Amino acid sequence: MDFDDAPDEAAYRSHVRNYLTEHASELAHGPGDTGLPAGHPRTEAMRRTQAVLCDGGLVGVTWPREYGGQGLTPMHHAIVDQELVRADIPQFINHIGLGMCGPTLIAHGTGAQRSRYLPRLLRADDIWCQLFSEPGAGSDLAGIRTAAVREGDGTWRVNGQKVWTTGAQFSRYGILLTRTDPDRPKHGGLTMFVLDMDSPGVTVRPLRQMSGESRFNEVYLDEVIVPDDQRIGDVHDGWRVALTTLLHERTAIGGDGRELGLGIQALLELALDRLPAFSDDERVRHRQAIGRAVVDSLATRYTGYRRLSKLSHGERPGPEASAGKLTATRSARQVADVGIRLLGPGGLIAADTGDGERWHRALISLPGLALAGGTNEILKNVIGERVLGLPPEPRVDKTVPFRAAKAGGA
Numbered sequence: 544m545d546f547d548d549a550p551d552e553a554a555y556r557s558h559v560r561n562y563l564t565e566h567a568s569e570l571a572h573g574p575g576d577t578g579l580p581a582g583h584p585r586t587e588a589m590r591r592t593q594a595v596l597c598d599g600g601l602v603g604v605t606w607p608r609e610y611g612g613q614g615l616t617p618m619h620h621a622i623v624d625q626e627l628v629r630a631d632i633p634q635f636i637n638h639i640g641l642g643m644c645g646p647t648l649i650a651h652g653t654g655a656q657r658s659r660y661l662p663r664l665l666r667a668d669d670i671w672c673q674l675f676s677e678p679g680a681g682s683d684l685a686g687i688r689t690a691a692v693r694e695g696d697g698t699w700r701v702n703g704q705k706v707w708t709t710g711a712q713f714s715r716y717g718i719l720l721t722r723t724d725p726d727r728p729k730h731g732g733l734t735m736f737v738l739d740m741d742s743p744g745v746t747v748r749p750l751r752q753m754s755g756e757s758r759f760n761e762v763y764l765d766e767v768i769v770p771d772d773q774r775i776g777d778v779h780d781g782w783r784v785a786l787t788t789l790l791h792e793r794t795a796i797g798g799d800g801r802e803l804g805l806g807i808q809a810l811l812e813l814a815l816d817r818l819p820a821f822s823d824d825e826r827v828r829h830r831q832a833i834g835r836a837v838v839d840s841l842a843t844r845y846t847g848y849r850r851l852s853k854l855s856h857g858e859r860p861g862p863e864a865s866a867g868k869l870t871a872t873r874s875a876r877q878v879a880d881v882g883i884r885l886l887g888p889g890g891l892i893a894a895d896t897g898d899g900e901r902w903h904r905a906l907i908s909l910p911g912l913a914l915a916g917g918t919n920e921i922l923k924n925v926i927g928e929r930v931l932g933l934p935p936e937p938r939v940d941k942t943v944p945f946r947a948a949k950a951g952g953a
Contacts, residue, residue, distance in 0.1 A: 548622075555619055559626045562599045567630070569595045575633030578756030580749075581713035589636035593667035596635075603641060603665050610649055610657055611665050617851050628806075639710060640664045640671030644718050647735075647788045651776040656737065660716065672714040673788065674705045674738060674762060681707070682921045684720070684789075685729045685782060689764060691721035691736070699723075699736065699774075701744075701767040707911075711747045711760035714740050719769075720785055723778060733781030737773040744768075753907050805905045807840040810878050810885075813902075817885040832881045839874040846870055865925040872912055872919070879906040 548556060563570070571588040579586045596602050604620040606612020613619070627634075635641055645664050648656055663669040680686040689703025701721060711717065717738045724732035740747070744767040749757035776784040814833055818826050846867045882902040927933040 552618055552622060555615075556622045556626065559601060559623055560629075562601065563626060563630045563632065566595055566599070570630075570632050572631045573633065575636065576756075578752075578758040579713075586636065586713055589633055590667045590670070592632065593635050593637055597666045602635065603645065606645065606649065606661075606665075610645075610661050621847075621851055635667070636710075637664060637667040637670045639673055640667075640669075643673055643788050643791050644671040644716075646791045647718055647775065647784060648737075650787045651735075651784045653772075655772070656775070660737070669715040670710060670713055672708050672711045672717040672740070674708055674711075674717045674719040675785070675788075676707045677704060678706055682918055684785065685733070687720060687722055687733070689719075689721050690725075691723050691734060691769065693723070693771075694768075697771045699769045699771065701736075701738075701764045701769055703764050705762040705764070706759075707750075708747075708760045708762050709758055711740065711762050712749055712757070716740060717762075718775065718788065719764075720781055723781075727779060730782045732779055733785065734778050735775040735781040735784040736769050737775060738764075738767070738769060739773070742767050742769070752911060756908065758908075759911060805875075805878060805882065805902070807837055807878060810836060810882055813882055813885055829881070829885060832884065836874070836877045836881050839870065839877055843867065843870040843874045865922045866930075869919060869922040869926070872909065875905075875912070876909050879909060882906075 569591070571585070571592040575589060576585055593602060600613050601623050603610075603612035604615045604623055605617055606614070608614040641664070645661060648660060652660075660669070664671060675684055675687070677687050677689060679688065687703075689701065689705065691699045691701045694700055699721075701719070703721070705719075708717070717740055719736045719738040721734055721736060722732055723734040726732070738745070744765040746763040746765070748761045748763070750759045750761060751757050752759070775781075810833065814829070818829060821829060850867060879902060883906055886902060924935075928935050
């Protein structure tokens with residue numbers, strides 16, 4: 544693997560860096576935040592930032608040109624990500640729309656759906672969310688119970704509840720996975736829709752986390768009417784559509800080698816400031832912990848490079864996205880833990896400003912991130928079965944209808 548930019552990649556990096564410098568005054572800076580309410584000044588600044596970057600061709604870099612993208616490679620997308628981090632510009636506020644919902648519409652949507660939704664999604668004119676998990680169906684996604692029943696006029700009446708929905712409080716649309724036939728095997732009775740979040744009967748309730756933020760939400764669907772032209776894919780073929788979303792989800796959450804949380808550079812800067820205050824023995828212990836954090840961070844980065852290298856050569860990636868997401872969340876937790884220890888006892892108290900607040904917030908926000916895109920246990924199963932060749936866990940018989948399986952306690 545060659546870690547240096549190819550000539551065309553070096554030229555593209557220079558173009559991206561110049562554009563960010565020229566438009567610095569129009570762009571938001573600092574950490575991103577998806578836990579703010581709709582209309583918050585920071586939310587609106589991040590929305591404007593995505594529009595400016597879209598005007599420069601830096602959004603949807605790998606999307607086909609016919610859908611508003613640039614038709615470039617995953618390496619070009621990685622360059623944009625790296626340069627945004629370098630310039631201290633936050634992650635796209637519509638990252639779920641760009642990384643998961645948009646690719647799902649490109650793969651399975653109709654021409655009318657793509658024309659209607661994709662241009663506004665790219666510019667963050669409309670923000671999107673992903674309505675998959677439910678109180679009784681998180682890792683077992685095929686066990687969802689939100690029901691969509693077809694009405695006589697062809698529309699669908701939806702009732703149910705979704706949970707852990709990032710950004711629902713300011714999203715205009717979401718991709719919604721529903722059960723449309725409880726008598727089929729549980730993977731076979733699902734259908735995907737585009738949900739207008741402004742529809743009557745949709746209620747969004749923020750979930751307050753221990754960090755004080757509300758990045759996740761509960762979404763209640765009470766007699767919501769969804770037109771059939773908002774269906775994505777065929778009726779009862781929602782599981783195949785959802786697999787497209789899930790494939791992109793794990794890549795979007797650390798699967799391309801990006802650092803999560805504050806990152807190793809922030810830890811090294813904190814260490815340079817704090818280590819002189821400790822005794823010799825304490826400095827040795829902290830340096831060992833920092834070394835382990837650096838190694839984990841590099842493992843995350845290079846796992847992502849392996850995946851990007853495969854994609855850039857037209858190869859189909861294996862389980863690298865699952866491994867990357869697993870190592871990224873572990874590395875982020877380790878970095879945050881070491882940072883708190885460097886701050887001393889005061890690091891456990893959330894101060895209003897300064898390093899204490901920054902590191903405390905990073906540490907206590909990580910449990911939610913570890914759940915997103917598949918729990919560590921699910922990711923380890925993927926790696927165990929697909930990399931190590933371990934026997935799979937016993938599965939529920941997919942030939943048993945969902946209703947009967949539930950009745951039998953499966």
